[in-house]
Amino acid sequence: MSRTQWTVRGETVVDENRHIRLSTVDIELPDGVTFTQYVARMPRCAMTLVLNERREALLMYRHRFIIDRWVWELPGGYVDHAEDVAAAAAREVEEETGWRPLDMEHLVTYQPAIGTLDQPQQVYLARGAELTETAPDINEAEDIRWIPLDEAVRMIDREEIVGAATVVAVYRALSLPA
Incomplete structure (x- = not known):
């Protein structure tokens, strides 16, 4: 079984503090389609x-x-x-x-x-x-x-x-x- 995954082409931090890191991430799908996704990273x-x-x-x-x-x-x-x-x-x-x-x-x-x-x-x-x-x-x-x-x-x-x-x-x- 072949696995395909999304490729991250870049990430830009929009805002960050001790409770959250908000970024936009440029993504390329296995079929070549690209888009930008907001991503939030928070502490455990x-x-x-x-x-x-x-x-x-x-x-x-x-x-x-x-x-x-x-x-x-x-x-x-x-x-x-x-x-x-x-x-x-x-x-x-x-x-x-x-x-x-x-x-x-x-x-x-x-x-x-x-x-x-x-x-x-x-x-x-x-x-x-x-x-x-x-x-x-x-x-x-x-x-x-x-x-x-x-x-x-x-x-x-x-x-x-x-x-x-x-x-x-x-x-x-x-x-x-x-």
């Missing part, structure tokens, strides 16, 4: 699905200004430059919710929009958490709740959960042994 993100012994997920209710909606989602955020990904995922849970996750394990890695965006997303599973003295970040969440997995699925159906990481994690968790 780490999120955590924290499940308690009742198979309830720790979710945050927050406003996302880009879509101008209130939604439920997992705690998570950017991985600092040299930071261990699992450590970053655990740090984000504690900073955003006040809960310290236990027994971190990798759950799934995916790319949310590989046609335009390069942003590895790594979701970890924590089986249990302990409440800490850390106050949740008021800039991150309006509410924090333990929500049963079956209810989280219904929330996806009602579009109360729309973020890719949370949707992927909830559906992945359904395949885990109880």
